[in-house]
Amino acid sequence: MVHCPKCAVEIDLDEDExxxxxxxxxxxCDAELEIVQTHPVHLNLISEDEEEEEEAAEDEGEEDxxxxxxxxxxxxxxxxx
Ligand SMILES: [Zn+2]
Numbered sequence: 064m065v066h067c068p069k070c071a072v073e074i075d076l077d078e079d080e081x082x083x084x085x086x087x088x089x090x091x092c093d094a095e096l097e098i099v100q101t102h103p104v105h106l107n108l109i110s111e112d113e114e115e116e117e118e119a120a121e122d123e124g125e126e127d128x129x130x131x132x133x134x135x136x137x138x139x140x141x142x143x144x
Contacts, residue, residue, distance in 0.1 A: 064076075065103070065104045065105070065106055066106075067089040067091060067094060067096065067106070067108075068094075068096065068107070069089060069092050069096075069108050070089065070091050070092040070094070072089065072090070072091035072092070074087070074089060074090065074096075074106075076098075076104050078101045078102055078103060081098050081101055082098065082101065083098055083100065083101055084097065084098065084099075085097070085098045086098075086109070087106070094108055094109070095108075095109040096108055096109065097109050
């Protein structure tokens with residue numbers, strides 16, 4: 064019998080039926096728990112608060128490159144090599 068590291072509820076896990084690395088969910092608080100050890104069973108609370116979203120702010124330089132305009136509208140795009 065192990066206890067949820069988050070809410071301390073008793074979780075009925077048979078150490079012979081689980082494997083290391085297995086993820087179980089606490090029936091009480093829905094926390095995701097990784098089984099890091101089986102004899103005896105030891106649970107590791109998987110943090111849900113890890114937000115490692117690297118949103119590179121590429122909002123600089125608003126260039127609307129919509130070339131849907133008629134080519135007749137000769138724009139000043141002289142690229143002299
Ligand atoms: Zn729990």
